[in-house]
Amino acid sequence: MALPRVVIIGAGFGGLKAAEKLSKMPVEVLLIDRNNYHTFQPLLYQIATAGLDPEEVAHSVRGVFQGQHNVDFRMGTVEGLSWERQTLWMADGSLISFDYLIIAAGASNNFFGIEGVEENAFPLKSVEEAVRMRSHVISQFEAADADPSLVAEGVLNFVVVGGGATGVEMAGALHELFHLVLAHDYRNVDVSQARVILVEAADGLLTAFSSKSQRYALEVLRERGVEVMLDTKVARADTRAVYLADGREIPTKTLIWAAGIRANPLADALGVAQTRGGRIVVNRDLSLPDHRNVFAIGDIAASLDEQGEPLPQVAQVAIQGASHVARQIERQMRGQPMRDFRYRDLGMMATIGRHAAVTELPTKLRFTGFLAWLAWLFLHLMYLVGFRNRLNVFINWMWNYFTYDRSARLILGDGRVDPLREQAEATMPAASVDVAGVPQR
Amino acid sequence: MALPRVVIIGAGFGGLKAAEKLSKMPVEVLLIDRNNYHTFQPLLYQIATAGLDPEEVAHSVRGVFQGQHNVDFRMGTVEGLSWERQTLWMADGSLISFDYLIIAAGASNNFFGIEGVEENAFPLKSVEEAVRMRSHVISQFEAADADPSLVAEGVLNFVVVGGGATGVEMAGALHELFHLVLAHDYRNVDVSQARVILVEAADGLLTAFSSKSQRYALEVLRERGVEVMLDTKVARADTRAVYLADGREIPTKTLIWAAGIRANPLADALGVAQTRGGRIVVNRDLSLPDHRNVFAIGDIAASLDEQGEPLPQVAQVAIQGASHVARQIERQMRGQPMRDFRYRDLGMMATIGRHAAVTELPTKLRFTGFLAWLAWLFLHLMYLVGFRNRLNVFINWMWNYFTYDRSARLILGDGRVDPLREQAEATMPAASVDVAGVPQR
Numbered sequence: 001m002a003l004p005r006v007v008i009i010g011a012g013f014g015g016l017k018a019a020e021k022l023s024k025m026p027v028e029v030l031l032i033d034r035n036n037y038h039t040f041q042p043l044l045y046q047i048a049t050a051g052l053d054p055e056e057v058a059h060s061v062r063g064v065f066q067g068q069h070n071v072d073f074r075m076g077t078v079e080g081l082s083w084e085r086q087t088l089w090m091a092d093g094s095l096i097s098f099d100y101l102i103i104a105a106g107a108s109n110n111f112f113g114i115e116g117v118e119e120n121a122f123p124l125k126s127v128e129e130a131v132r133m134r135s136h137v138i139s140q141f142e143a144a145d146a147d148p149s150l151v152a153e154g155v156l157n158f159v160v161v162g163g164g165a166t167g168v169e170m171a172g173a174l175h176e177l178f179h180l181v182l183a184h185d186y187r188n189v190d191v192s193q194a195r196v197i198l199v200e201a202a203d204g205l206l207t208a209f210s211s212k213s214q215r216y217a218l219e220v221l222r223e224r225g226v227e228v229m230l231d232t233k234v235a236r237a238d239t240r241a242v243y244l245a246d247g248r249e250i251p252t253k254t255l256i257w258a259a260g261i262r263a264n265p266l267a268d269a270l271g272v273a274q275t276r277g278g279r280i281v282v283n284r285d286l287s288l289p290d291h292r293n294v295f296a297i298g299d300i301a302a303s304l305d306e307q308g309e310p311l312p313q314v315a316q317v318a319i320q321g322a323s324h325v326a327r328q329i330e331r332q333m334r335g336q337p338m339r340d341f342r343y344r345d346l347g348m349m350a351t352i353g354r355h356a357a358v359t360e361l362p363t364k365l366r367f368t369g370f371l372a373w374l375a376w377l378f379l380h381l382m383y384l385v386g387f388r389n390r391l392n393v394f395i396n397w398m399w400n401y402f403t404y405d406r407s408a409r410l411i412l413g414d415g416r417v418d419p420l421r422e423q424a425e426a427t428m429p430a431a432s433v434d435v436a437g438v439p440q441r
Numbered sequence: 442m443a444l445p446r447v448v449i450i451g452a453g454f455g456g457l458k459a460a461e462k463l464s465k466m467p468v469e470v471l472l473i474d475r476n477n478y479h480t481f482q483p484l485l486y487q488i489a490t491a492g493l494d495p496e497e498v499a500h501s502v503r504g505v506f507q508g509q510h511n512v513d514f515r516m517g518t519v520e521g522l523s524w525e526r527q528t529l530w531m532a533d534g535s536l537i538s539f540d541y542l543i544i545a546a547g548a549s550n551n552f553f554g555i556e557g558v559e560e561n562a563f564p565l566k567s568v569e570e571a572v573r574m575r576s577h578v579i580s581q582f583e584a585a586d587a588d589p590s591l592v593a594e595g596v597l598n599f600v601v602v603g604g605g606a607t608g609v610e611m612a613g614a615l616h617e618l619f620h621l622v623l624a625h626d627y628r629n630v631d632v633s634q635a636r637v638i639l640v641e642a643a644d645g646l647l648t649a650f651s652s653k654s655q656r657y658a659l660e661v662l663r664e665r666g667v668e669v670m671l672d673t674k675v676a677r678a679d680t681r682a683v684y685l686a687d688g689r690e691i692p693t694k695t696l697i698w699a700a701g702i703r704a705n706p707l708a709d710a711l712g713v714a715q716t717r718g719g720r721i722v723v724n725r726d727l728s729l730p731d732h733r734n735v736f737a738i739g740d741i742a743a744s745l746d747e748q749g750e751p752l753p754q755v756a757q758v759a760i761q762g763a764s765h766v767a768r769q770i771e772r773q774m775r776g777q778p779m780r781d782f783r784y785r786d787l788g789m790m791a792t793i794g795r796h797a798a799v800t801e802l803p804t805k806l807r808f809t810g811f812l813a814w815l816a817w818l819f820l821h822l823m824y825l826v827g828f829r830n831r832l833n834v835f836i837n838w839m840w841n842y843f844t845y846d847r848s849a850r851l852i853l854g855d856g857r858v859d860p861l862r863e864q865a866e867a868t869m870p871a872a873s874v875d876v877a878g879v880p881q882r
Contacts, residue, residue, distance in 0.1 A: 036583060036852045053496040060850045062626035072628050075583040075852070094587065128853055142477060142516040146535065185503035187513050388840045392833060399829045409501045411477045411516070412569055 010104035014298035014318030021326030047130035107299035110260035154251025162259035163200030165350035172353035297321035451545035455739035455759030462767035488571035548740035551701035562698035595692025603700030604641030606791035613794035738762035
């Protein structure tokens with residue numbers, strides 16, 4: 001008799017933890033993801049700011065489960081589901097049947113329908129987006145170095161929208177990249193002219209944190225030279241600038257969007273009840289209403305806290321939800337009733353830059369500064385998947401710290417934006433120079 | 442009075458060495474490259490076979506010369522040159538004047554005009570090409586895992602054309618990737634069905650080496666399971682297969698081209714004398730005929746040995762040529778006559794796989810096997826640019842060696858080839874399954 005088959009959609013924090021727990025149970029696990037690797041999202045901004053390499057922040061899923069004989073992986077995209085047949089419909093046309101299903105497909109960018117943002121912004125939710133952003137950012141400096149007049153057009157203005165942990169980390173890291181590293185690379189560019197502008201609609205940064213932490217983050221960023229605009233909304237964007245609701249405009253070629261997420265669009269395709277942000281409505285035990293064998297965890301789910309409010313879309317919620325669901329599947333197989341999910345808040349952290357972070361632990365223990373920063377580094381190192389990745393990241397962090405060097409400042413492929421070339425092609429005069437062998441333009 | 446300006450086209454082995462030597466002289470150096478990084482080409486095949494990451498094999502040029510105040514860098518593509526005005530014409534429309542010019546733009550792929558090769562082959566001369574190849578190779582296994590019938594269509598056949606050092610290294614590394622690493626990753630694929638086929642037109646591999654080394658390479662590859670086809674030419678290629686001159690065909694989705702190089706097309710645009718392979722004709726002192734202040738070095742130049750034969754297109758020729766040219770520029774500035782370039786053959790090496798390499802030193806000292814392999818590793822480690830890169834590469838090599846793990850097996854962006862999807866889109870029947878919320882195809 002075949003073992004029950006548990007299919008998990010998504011190899012993020014939630015999906016990996018669920019597969020890990022289920023691998024010890026008498027089930028067959030099939031993990032599906034559109035990429036063949038797990039992405040350690042909290043460190044994506046470090047790829048974008050040339051501190052770490054993609055291969056340190058991502059890990060092949062098959063590599064994680066090599067030793068687990070009951071865990072299989074399929075690279076593909078889920079497009080739909082047949083409740084009647086308990087089957088998933090894949091983009092490549094194949095069908096995957098399940099006995100139990102865990103939906104852990106995560107979140108995607110929310111541009112709030114603001115005009116011009118989706119086309120012009122650089123989001124940061126995947127390795128490819130991070131590499132593209134890195135290439136773009138460094139390209140702006142190359143362009144300014146070749147033609148300093150571009151600075152007045154905003155080529156060295158970098159606008160980050162969103163004052164949560166992601167935006168704060170991004171703004172801090174960009175500023176450090178420019179003033180600690182790139183400042184030594186460019187002779188024709190006055191790197192002190194590079195501006196990092198952090199835009200936030202609320203009246204504070206890190207609004208999920210205590211007011212002490214909020215003030216700390218604001219102070220540190222401003223002290224270090226990041227321009228923070230609170231109570232500020234983006235009205236629209238285009239290829240030349242970002243336009244704020246109050247009428248001001250910031251000329252820029254780089255709009256980084258860290259302002260909001262919504263559930264992965266898969267949630268819309270399933271025909272299930274959804275709540276704010278598209279998150280899937282789930283029972284207290286994380287199963288779907290009317291489908292006891294189907295669960296949703298992490299960012300895509302609207303799992304609730306004790307007060308009945310949706311839990312934050314953070315890694316710990318996904319990880320704990322995954323462990324819970326694995327246990328509920330076991331209970332179902334044993335004919336036992338399921339239990340409610342109880343989230344244990346282990347605290348939160350955000351880093352602002354060198355020596356500066358905020359950490360809040362559940363016993364109202366808060367600390368900021370150097371110690372918090374070390375704690376942040378340590379925690380992320382421990383949560384990284386794969387010993388080799390941990391070792392490489394550790395070495396790179398040590399190297400970057402002591403030498404102020406960020407060697408990964410490569411401009412690759414897609415990200416190569418050549419403002420000079422675009423400009424040249426638009427305004428090329430008839431050539432009059434005697435050029436050997438080149439067709440005249 | 443302004444210092445003389447030396448412009449160097451190309452930041453490869455030759456360009457970097459020239460800039461390094463010239464940085465100690467009373468000149469201004471401007472180094473130009475279309476990428477903002479130097480590529481360590483001998484290790485590109487290791488990116489392609491998931492052993493190393495791009496950021497370990499490439500180094501930001503500005504990073505290399507951070508401390509040198511008379512060395513500047515411009516990221517851009519040279520399209521032509523005005524002899525009369527001693528000026529370069531850049532792709533972005535700008536002009537760069539020079540007092541001395543060193544052309545070190547290297548080589549590019551030579552597909553010999555064979556039908557279908559340029560469109561279908563995966564070349565290996567840049568970081569981006571290597572990443573694309575890596576993604577493609579691993580995608581074939583993902584496709585076969587999802588649909589084992591594809592194996593009969595050749596999705597696990599990998600054809601490498603060219604039996605020089607590059608092709609041999611590539612074939613050996615691919616085979617190891619499959620049988621030592623991927624074999625543990627895939628449950629539905631019999632990885633032993635994956636074939637690596639090395640095609641060479643001559644009657645031996647590594648024809649630049651001694652016959653002892655040639656025999657060794659052939660034996661080791663065949664012993665390990667690589668199929669070597671000597672005396673075999675490629676007639677044409679398409680998306681389904683490679684077609685050999687003798688009428689045989691090999692169904693495959695992966696054709697890797699390591700069969701020949703020619704001078705960078707820039708050589709054609711300059712209107713100068715060229716010889717076989719498009720290489721620029723140079724005087725014995727490496728200056729161009731009729732242009733004492735313009736030099737060509739490395740793969741793009743036809744620098745000659747004592748017998749008047751063009752030197753091989755290898756790193757040492759570029760590096761030594763660069764040192765020589767820097768000295769000749771100094772001599773010119775001092776009003777001294779120039780000297781001829783004398784190449785010192787320091788020997789050559791090629792690696793075949795784990796524990797197996799060939800090394801030939803000038804005193805006819807030859808050795809193969811484990812010792813040669815260690816020597817190869819050591820030499821490449823020392824020539825890598827940047828201490829951090831050396832440390833990272835060293836760690837990855839140690840890791841890969843002891844754990845048989847190659848963690849960098851990520852499929853990214855462009856390289857994602859989805860044979861299943863193409864197949865599905867071609868043959869999709871009308872859907873009859875009750876799928877919730879998905880538009881019927």
